[in-house]
Amino acid sequence: MKEDNLKNNIEVWEDIVNIKDLIMSLxxxxxxxxxxxxxxxxxxxxxxxxxxxxxxxxxxxxxVFIKPKRIFIETKEEN
Structure with missing residues (x-):
């Protein structure tokens, strides 16, 4: 993900949200x-x-019009 896009994102309820998209949806x-x-x-x-x-x-x-900005990090856990 680009560094510029990360600056415009905030964390809300443990999810990444773009500020512009949040304001538009509101x-x-x-x-x-x-x-x-x-x-x-x-x-x-x-x-x-x-x-x-x-x-x-x-x-x-x-x-429909605002796409999620989630970042998935897959980790391997061993028991």
Whole structure:
């Protein structure tokens, strides 16, 4: 992996994350959740369900377009 790419990565929950990708995914998920929430009818619990659906849609979009930055290190363990 290039040295420049390592500078733009941080560790979150024991996984390597690119800062730019993290911010983009936060924006995408926030926007889809917010747009679904405000488009919901004003009858309880519909805004909740619409907001949750928007969050799931945002997650799917991020999962398709943002690729993982994982680094796998294989070690041999002897018993």
């Amino acid at each position: 924006i995408i998920c926030t926007m889809t959740t917010f747009l679904a929430y405000i488009s919901a009818p004003n009858e309880p619990p519909k805004p909740l369900f619409f907001g949750l659906t928007g969050a799931i849609i945002g997650f799917v979009i991020c999962a």
